[in-house]
Amino acid sequence: MKLLTTILSFGCVLALAACSGKPAGDAATPAAAGQTQASASQASTTPGDFGPPQGEPIHAVLGVPPNVPPPINRNYPAKVIVDLEVIEKDMEISEGVTYTYWTFGGTTPGSFIRVRQGDTVEFHLKNSPTSKMPHNIDLHGVTGPGGGAASSFTAPGHESQFTFKALNPGIFVYHCATAPVGMHIGNGMYGLILIEPPEGLPKVDHEYYIMQGDFYTTGKYREKGHQPFDMDKAIDEHPTYVLFNGHEGSLTGDNALTAKVGESVRLFVGNGGPNLVSSFHVIGAIFDKVYYEGGKHAQENVQTTLIPAGGAMMAEFHVRVPGSYVLVDHSIFRAFNKGALGILKVDGPENKAIYSGKEVDAVYLGDRAEPNLQAVAVAAQAHATGTLSKDEQIAAGKQLFTGTCSVCHQANGEGLEGVFPPLAKSDFLAKLSKEDLIGIPLHGHTGKITVNGKDYDSVMPPMGQLTDDEVANILTFVLNSWGNPGGQISKEEVAKVRAAGPPAPAAGH
Ligand SMILES: [Cu+2]
Numbered sequence: 001m002k003l004l005t006t007i008l009s010f011g012c013v014l015a016l017a018a019c020s021g022k023p024a025g026d027a028a029t030p031a032a033a034g035q036t037q038a039s040a041s042q043a044s045t046t047p048g049d050f051g052p053p054q055g056e057p058i059h060a061v062l063g064v065p066p067n068v069p070p071p072i073n074r075n076y077p078a079k080v081i082v083d084l085e086v087i088e089k090d091m092e093i094s095e096g097v098t099y100t101y102w103t104f105g106g107t108t109p110g111s112f113i114r115v116r117q118g119d120t121v122e123f124h125l126k127n128s129p130t131s132k133m134p135h136n137i138d139l140h141g142v143t144g145p146g147g148g149a150a151s152s153f154t155a156p157g158h159e160s161q162f163t164f165k166a167l168n169p170g171i172f173v174y175h176c177a178t179a180p181v182g183m184h185i186g187n188g189m190y191g192l193i194l195i196e197p198p199e200g201l202p203k204v205d206h207e208y209y210i211m212q213g214d215f216y217t218t219g220k221y222r223e224k225g226h227q228p229f230d231m232d233k234a235i236d237e238h239p240t241y242v243l244f245n246g247h248e249g250s251l252t253g254d255n256a257l258t259a260k261v262g263e264s265v266r267l268f269v270g271n272g273g274p275n276l277v278s279s280f281h282v283i284g285a286i287f288d289k290v291y292y293e294g295g296k297h298a299q300e301n302v303q304t305t306l307i308p309a310g311g312a313m314m315a316e317f318h319v320r321v322p323g324s325y326v327l328v329d330h331s332i333f334r335a336f337n338k339g340a341l342g343i344l345k346v347d348g349p350e351n352k353a354i355y356s357g358k359e360v361d362a363v364y365l366g367d368r369a370e371p372n373l374q375a376v377a378v379a380a381q382a383h384a385t386g387t388l389s390k391d392e393q394i395a396a397g398k399q400l401f402t403g404t405c406s407v408c409h410q411a412n413g414e415g416l417e418g419v420f421p422p423l424a425k426s427d428f429l430a431k432l433s434k435e436d437l438i439g440i441p442l443h444g445h446t447g448k449i450t451v452n453g454k455d456y457d458s459v460m461p462p463m464g465q466l467t468d469d470e471v472a473n474i475l476t477f478v479l480n481s482w483g484n485p486g487g488q489i490s491k492e493e494v495a496k497v498r499a500a501g502p503p504a505p506a507a508g509h
Contacts, residue, residue: 048167050118050198053079057122062105063112065245066257068207068268070114072196077118084111085126086135086154086176086189093215093241094248094339096224101246102133102176102187108246109211109272110174110191117169117195122161123148129157134178136160140310141172141193149177169197171294171312173270182274186216186234188246190272192312204316205263212280212307212329212340213246213272214239221338222248223467237275242334244327244342251327251342259319261348266316273309276334280307280315282344283326287315304330319346321355337465390476390488397477400470404463405441405478413482419458421451424482428452434487438494441471443502462502468494 057079063069087106093099104110115121127135134155138147142164151162176189190211216234217227221241233240244251251257259265271278281304289298290305291314299305307313319325327342328335335341402411405423409415413424423429428451429437444462448455466474468491479487 046167048117048169049165050077053077053120057081059083060113060115060121063114063209064105065107065109065112066208066210066251068112068114068194068209071200071203072114072116073200074116075198077116077120079120079122080115081122081124082113082115083124083126084113084137085128086131087128088131088133090226092247093217093227093243094222097217097219097222098226099215099217100187100226100229102131102135102184102189104137104174104176104189104191108188108190108213109209109270110189112191112209112268113174113193115166115193115195117166117197119166119195120163121166122163123152124159124161125152125154126159127154127156131156133184135176135184135189136178137174138177139164139172139174139193141166141168141170141174141195143167146177147174153178166195169195170296171195171268171270171291171314173272173310173312175272175310182234183229183231185272185274186214187229188213188272190270192268192270194268201266202316204266206257206259207266207268208257209268210244210251210327210342211246211270211272212242212244212276212278214274214276215241215243217241220467221465222470224469234274239276239334239338242276242329242338242340244340248339253343256324256343256345257327259344259346261319261322261346261351264316264318265344266314268312268314269307270312271307271309275309276329276331277309278307278340279304279330280313281305281328281330282317283328284321284323285317285319285325285344287317289316290314319344321351322346322348390480393473393476393488394480397473397475398481400466400474401477404466405474408460413478415451417454418456421449421454421456423478423484425484426451429478430485434489434493435497435500437475438471438489438497439503441466441474442494442498468492468498 054076055078058081060080060082061069062084084104086102086104088100088102089106090098091101101108125137134153136149136152136154138149140147142148144164148162148164152160154160172193172195174191174193176184178184190213192209192211216230217240218230219225219227219240230240241248249255269280287302287305289300290302291298292305293308294312294314305313305315323346325344325346327344329340408420409423410420413422415422421428428449440460441463445460448457471494472489472491475489476487478484479489
């Protein structure tokens, strides 16, 4: 489309000059022959072309997510050199879970590139000698076939170079486009390039860089150890993880984004896909402006905005009240069960006239409100080496309990009278066999029971999403807390109960 516009405007110039009725394809030939002449007339007629680059070439400063390079502050078109290296490396996708990422610049998402409309960008793509795969780059901000892909195909240990003029301002996705394309994107090969309008963007206090991506691993969500890419799940569009900035926890705990009350924030949010569309929302904030689809127009007062796979947007808002604002994909199971969650932590004085000020963290976030799940990872690692101690299990189980069980049974295990039975000093629990106890989180529980002299007749849903070691750790924590009888449950014992399947229905006990 953009290419077509460019060709048509060429044709138009020639029509004025020579009244040529030739098709646009032919018209480009004389223009190419008379180089200097052509570039002068091209400069005046191709929108976004402000003429040849001026001054010394500039080496682009790249942003490491969630950081954005500083504003351009330049009033002339320049030649900008971008150096980007593809690196394949193992990183944690979740605590205790590793994944082999393919990256632009060593991070997923890749380095943030920032140039000015009209700049001539000389792009150098290196592929590390340690890589196993060839890679290339398709920048959606490039006018030209493949967005640079064909010119940048690069074998391990090689470098490619191509040049483009940044004609259209906006926030654009870039990604690898080497076959199998879905796998290269699925392994984390995407990032953003901002092409600033000549006058720059309005000044704000904070700019942050976020990209959503869906990941497909052979193991389940949070299943520990190294997890390979699962092509079948990817083709079926059944992600194991949906993440901001490539890793669970990359925007929570110590990694949370920050701002102060009264400040303005601009988010550049892209969606690498490869498959899912994002319903991007910040819990507790309303965007003053959303430059939807990364384009020129802004919608105002937006709650949730759609970001297509391979698309991006820019959102601006003010933070007026302190607390934790939760960034989610509002396809909400992705946020709470697949990892698509980040936090913007706002410090400063309360403003009770705007909001009364009660924190909602724990209610919304469960174990994600914890700074991190390190105890869980330690337990998982110890499990793998066969050295797991009871104390490590209890520590891991405590954090998992917060996220999974405490919504109903409460953090102190006391439950809610008449609704959720207590786990603290529960006489019912104390009498259960190991198998029956393990069966409760695995299969849920229904029917009339009496706990500590009170009757309950309700439904506890099965928690089949928990892995064997998670169930083992939670139950070991419960058994050793709040005056319960103690004991230890291993993941092997949980695996056995899981394999046996749920108890026969309508057994009528
Ligand atoms: Cu690639």
